[in-house]
Amino acid sequence: MSTSTQAIKHERIYEVSPTRKLVMGIIEIIIGAFIFIVFVRTVSGAAKTTFVMTPGGINIGQAGNWILPTQLTLIILAALALIIGAYQLIKGFGRATNALVGLCGLFLVFSFLTWQTADQSLNLAGMLTSAVLLAVPITLGAFSGLLSERAGVINIAIEGLMLMASMVGALIGSITQNAWIGLLGGIFASVLLAGIHAVLSIKYRINQVISGTVINIFAAGMTAFLSQKFLQTNQALNSPPLFPRIPIPGLAYIPVIGPIFFNTNIFVYIMFILLIIIQVALFATRWGLRLRSVGEHPKAADTLGIKVAPTRYMAVLLSGVVAGIGGSFFTLGSVGRFEEGITAGKGFIGLAAMIFGNWTPIGSLGAGFLFGFADAIGSKLSLLGSNIPAQFMGMTPYLITMIVLAGFIGKGQAPAADGEPYEKE
Amino acid sequence: MDKKQEKQKDAGKVLIEELNQDEKESATHKRSFWNVITIPLLAILSGLIIGAFLIAATSTSVYTAFGQSFGKGITTAFSEIGSAYAALFTGSIGDPVRIFNALFSGDKEQIYKAINPFLESLVQATPYIFAGLAVALAFRAGLFNIGVEGQLFIGAACATFVGYAVKGLPVYIHMPLAFIAGGLGGALWGFIPGFLKATTGGHEVINTIMMNYIAFRLTEWLLSGPMTRPGSGGMPISPLIEESAQIPQFFPSPIRFHLGFFFALGFAWLIWWLLFKTKWGLNMRTVGTNPRAAKYAGLSVVKTTMIGMAISGALAGLAGAIQILAVNRSMALGLSSGYGFDSIALTLIGNNHPVGVVLASILFGTLRNGATRMMVVSRIPIDIVDVLQAIILMLVAAPAIIRTIYRLKEPKQEETTVFVSGWGGGQ
Numbered sequence: 120m121s122t123s124t125q126a127i128k129h130e131r132i133y134e135v136s137p138t139r140k141l142v143m144g145i146i147e148i149i150i151g152a153f154i155f156i157v158f159v160r161t162v163s164g165a166a167k168t169t170f171v172m173t174p175g176g177i178n179i180g181q182a183g184n185w186i187l188p189t190q191l192t193l194i195i196l197a198a199l200a201l202i203i204g205a206y207q208l209i210k211g212f213g214r215a216t217n218a219l220v221g222l223c224g225l226f227l228v229f230s231f232l233t234w235q236t237a238d239q240s241l242n243l244a245g246m247l248t249s250a251v252l253l254a255v256p257i258t259l260g261a262f263s264g265l266l267s268e269r270a271g272v273i274n275i276a277i278e279g280l281m282l283m284a285s286m287v288g289a290l291i292g293s294i295t296q297n298a299w300i301g302l303l304g305g306i307f308a309s310v311l312l313a314g315i316h317a318v319l320s321i322k323y324r325i326n327q328v329i330s331g332t333v334i335n336i337f338a339a340g341m342t343a344f345l346s347q348k349f350l351q352t353n354q355a356l357n358s359p360p361l362f363p364r365i366p367i368p369g370l371a372y373i374p375v376i377g378p379i380f381f382n383t384n385i386f387v388y389i390m391f392i393l394l395i396i397i398q399v400a401l402f403a404t405r406w407g408l409r410l411r412s413v414g415e416h417p418k419a420a421d422t423l424g425i426k427v428a429p430t431r432y433m434a435v436l437l438s439g440v441v442a443g444i445g446g447s448f449f450t451l452g453s454v455g456r457f458e459e460g461i462t463a464g465k466g467f468i469g470l471a472a473m474i475f476g477n478w479t480p481i482g483s484l485g486a487g488f489l490f491g492f493a494d495a496i497g498s499k500l501s502l503l504g505s506n507i508p509a510q511f512m513g514m515t516p517y518l519i520t521m522i523v524l525a526g527f528i529g530k531g532q533a534p535a536a537d538g539e540p541y542e543k544e
Numbered sequence: 545m546d547k548k549q550e551k552q553k554d555a556g557k558v559l560i561e562e563l564n565q566d567e568k569e570s571a572t573h574k575r576s577f578w579n580v581i582t583i584p585l586l587a588i589l590s591g592l593i594i595g596a597f598l599i600a601a602t603s604t605s606v607y608t609a610f611g612q613s614f615g616k617g618i619t620t621a622f623s624e625i626g627s628a629y630a631a632l633f634t635g636s637i638g639d640p641v642r643i644f645n646a647l648f649s650g651d652k653e654q655i656y657k658a659i660n661p662f663l664e665s666l667v668q669a670t671p672y673i674f675a676g677l678a679v680a681l682a683f684r685a686g687l688f689n690i691g692v693e694g695q696l697f698i699g700a701a702c703a704t705f706v707g708y709a710v711k712g713l714p715v716y717i718h719m720p721l722a723f724i725a726g727g728l729g730g731a732l733w734g735f736i737p738g739f740l741k742a743t744t745g746g747h748e749v750i751n752t753i754m755m756n757y758i759a760f761r762l763t764e765w766l767l768s769g770p771m772t773r774p775g776s777g778g779m780p781i782s783p784l785i786e787e788s789a790q791i792p793q794f795f796p797s798p799i800r801f802h803l804g805f806f807f808a809l810g811f812a813w814l815i816w817w818l819l820f821k822t823k824w825g826l827n828m829r830t831v832g833t834n835p836r837a838a839k840y841a842g843l844s845v846v847k848t849t850m851i852g853m854a855i856s857g858a859l860a861g862l863a864g865a866i867q868i869l870a871v872n873r874s875m876a877l878g879l880s881s882g883y884g885f886d887s888i889a890l891t892l893i894g895n896n897h898p899v900g901v902v903l904a905s906i907l908f909g910t911l912r913n914g915a916t917r918m919m920v921v922s923r924i925p926i927d928i929v930d931v932l933q934a935i936i937l938m939l940v941a942a943p944a945i946i947r948t949i950y951r952l953k954e955p956k957q958e959e960t961t962v963f964v965s966g967w968g969g970g971q
Contacts, residue, residue: 275749315938323942328688328749329892333938336885340930347925348602467753474750510765517754517761524746 140211147204147223154197154227158234162189168233169240174248174378182244182374189237196230217477221489224519228492246499247379247492252453254491255386256281256462259445260469261476261483262393263438268478269401270434271414271536275331276316277442278466279338284309284446286342289457290350292359298451301359305451306443312338313439317432324540343459350457357456362386386452389444390484398480410434414534417541427541442466464517471520478533486523493519580900584893586946587939588907591932596625598931599924628922635917636665636910656795661913663801667871669909671696673808674863675887676894676901677815678734678856683896684819685852686832691737691752692860693884694759695730699861700868701763702729704875705771707785707868718788719869723807726865727858733759734857735850742846748853756884764877773874782875791870802870809902811859816898828852860887881912882930889937908933 166189172182200223206212212219232241260277267274284305292301312334319330350357362385370381380387401407412420413430421427449461468490475489476482497512600606600621610617638661646658675692682689689695703726710718737751767780774783793802819825831838831848839845863883868875890908894900908929915929939946946952 319938319942323944325941329888329941330938332690332885332888333934333941336889336930336937337934339882339885340927340932340934343927344598344925344931345602347927464753464757467750471750471754474747508765508769510761514758514761517757521740521746521751521754524750525740525744 140207140216143216143220144204144208144211146220147200147207149204150223150227151197151200151204154193154200154230158230159190159193159197162193162234162237164190166190166237168192168236168238170236170243171240172244172375174242174245184240185243187233189233192233193230196226196233200226217475217482218485221475221485224489225492228496232496241499244375244378246495248383249498250488250492250495251379251387252384252491253494254487255384255390255448255452256445256465257469257472257490258390258484258487259386259393259441259448260466261473261487262397262480263442263445264470264473265438265476265478265480265483266397266410266441267435267438268473268537269414269534270410270431271417271534271539271541272317272320272431272435272438273327273331273538274313274316274435274438275328275467275470276312276334276338277438277445277469278462278464279331279335280309280312280439280442281446281449281462281466282342282460283312283338284443285449285461286346286350286457288443288447289357289359289450290345292451293356296360298360298362301451302444302447305447306440309443309446310436310439313435313442316439317435320540321428321431321435324542327538327540339460342457346457346459359451359455361455362452384448384452386444386448393441393444394480394484401480411534413541414536417536417539421541421543427543431541445469468516468520471524474533475523490516490519580895582952583943583946584895584900584904584936584940586950587893587936590939590946590949591936592629594935595928595932596629598928599625599628599922624922628918628924631918631921632911632914634914635661635921636914637662656799660799661917663795663799665910665913666805666906667800667802667909668913669905670802670805670808670870671863671867671883672887672890672905672908673812673902674859674866675883676891676905677812677898678730678859678863679887679891680894680896680898680901681815681819681859682852682856683891684825684832685828685848685856686835687738687741687849687852687856688749689734689752689853689856689860690749690884690888691734691755691857692863692887693880693882694752694756695733695857695860696864696880696883697759697763698733698864699726699730699858700864700875700879701766701771701782702726702861703865703868704782704785707789708783708874710789711786713788715788715790718786719791722785722789722869723791723862723865726861726868728861730861730864731854731858734860735854738850738853738857741853742849760877763875767875767877771875780877784874785869789869790873791866793870800871804866804870807866808905811862812898812902815859819898863887881926886930886933889933892937893940 168187168189170185170187172185203219203223207216207219232243232246235241260281263277263280264274287308288301288305290301291304292298295301316327316330316334319325319333320327346357364383365385365388366382367388371377373381399407401411409420409425410430410433412423413425413427413434417427420430445465446462450457454461469487472486472490473483475486476484493516497509497515603621603624606617606621606624609620638659643655643658646654675696678692678695679689703722706722706725707718710721713721733755734752737746737748737755740746740751741748764780767782768778771782772778773781791802791804791807793800795801817825819829827838827843828848828851830841831843831845831852835845838848864879867879872879886908890904891901893907894902894904911929911932912926915924915926918924918928919926
């Protein structure tokens, strides 16, 4: 068995086409030049940027403030981006290409913050904490898509699954006054809808994108209908208990990192646990090999005795479980009540994160953090008295998604049989 | 050289096959009419039945009645469903008794009022027709345009801007100008994802959705900033458009039936002609159904993708423009009640054909219009329409379900009109 595992593993070639190599290099150079021209030159040499490194309301794991010379920091970041870009153009980073463009994106974001905060102070740790929380639904959405698409079923229904889970989670959580039961309810609702998607796309073989759209329309209509009928008229049905912040003994006391990663919502821990589980299950077990083989070459898998349809059903239902957790996060982990359209496209952004992350769990997580960070900046920037309208900051996650997609999608990246129904002959 | 010739030969074959197929289609047109229409009709019927269950299952009075006795529960459930669907009917088509009385009395005003629900359904159907045509055209080119909503917002914003900012033009110039501006705005918004797909391979499904959210933010900013109505106190609403930009309504207020409905029908004909009667349409459909063959035939997939998305966006933009110029007369954020996703559903129910789109649009307009009354009478949230639409769409998309339920015969060959590629493929 081990030989065949290796065979499949090695089949995924991380090849970077020459144009992509060139385009990525140019993007990195542009980022560097942009930081230099727009940010460095509009800031006085004496300006200082203060980042507060302890989030509000925390009394463990405190850290001192970071006081950075604004201009020097910006120059260093610009130079780093330029060096990375130059290396990319000359030699190329191979498999690490995506990661390094992501890093340059991070430089851009960080220098923007540094520039905006010149002669002011910003609670960077607080922003990072909220960035991690904002990344949760996106990352879980990406994991959800990953599970289903690795088995060859495109799942654009994640948005709908999350929406449904968030409403049912709120409803059940309110009735039982127990967040855990609410979470289970949310997962159950999401799995049910995922089951419909599975039946439509596997049994009836209808176009998977359309099947996903059906689920999305249904979920949007149904949640709005039920929430107007019950949740809005009876507030007691829309006040679920929130999962509390849980500090992890020991780790939570580490300065900077502790408050951001180890003294936070249970959903963040679930996200990391899922990362490990999915990574191991998909790439180090026989089960995962079978799942991936169904997504890459269902006919070959079938010939070898792997049952294609049941494997795909399982994958889509598991995708529903993960989307259900992600959806419940909105009502049980973050907002504390259901509102219509509460997911605001996070499911779709999650899909983009999955694509950005090359259909790998770790890549999805990285992309999720990037999107979460962009989101956090949008909501925090108005506090700095920035003269950029809030709406424009609100556009950034979507814009970044598009730019990222333009740069990263390509042939041979997606599972080969993604989106293709399989018919046994 | 040999290879090239071979390719061209292949291309010829493909085109000829395609042409033959078209002829066959039109030859069997009359026979297949019922085949085409049975599935949607049964889907609508099933949707309404499931909707009835939903109405009964979410009504608290039904539960209390069941608590008293089973028989009472059943009768209450049926009376709830009956009154809701009666409201749906009278709200969307009209009260037959009232129409009859009005006709009998011969009073013009009475007649207008009595048939207003039906006219209002047509008003509601008008943007659906444009939006549905947008989705259908994109589908035919093998593209999935989920971005109708955003294109519609941008189109509406452009039409509004031309509508109020340009002054002193005669109506026959100003009105078309504002209308075209809407189309151009939508075309730009559709072109961007088309361009991205053609040049970088970024899938239009994700990109159009992202463009939707960007369009919402952008219009919110426009309406509360540069395009805000003076004295609105920061409310996101635009100034009223000039009278010369308005598309005329036929009857005095409150009847809103307007010329735009006929514009919509005209555009449906135009798109039908473009798709099925021109070489351009043939090329586009070839790219949509079989991009690989189209490539061999020397057709430019890249060009078709960009043009297809731009025209699709333009139609969506016109949907927004017509709503502003003929009905709303100023722009606010509540412009759309979800035309974007609705239009996908109605296009598929209409079998991706302009005629089907018009019929399905009238159905959707009727449902939405009736649901407004249903909300007033029976306190059923209007969003039930979305649920019904999703169910109808699901059944139309998976006709095998309908065939199993109603024990219909399997057709010899499943006809597919939608070809949407996965993330990586298609080019």
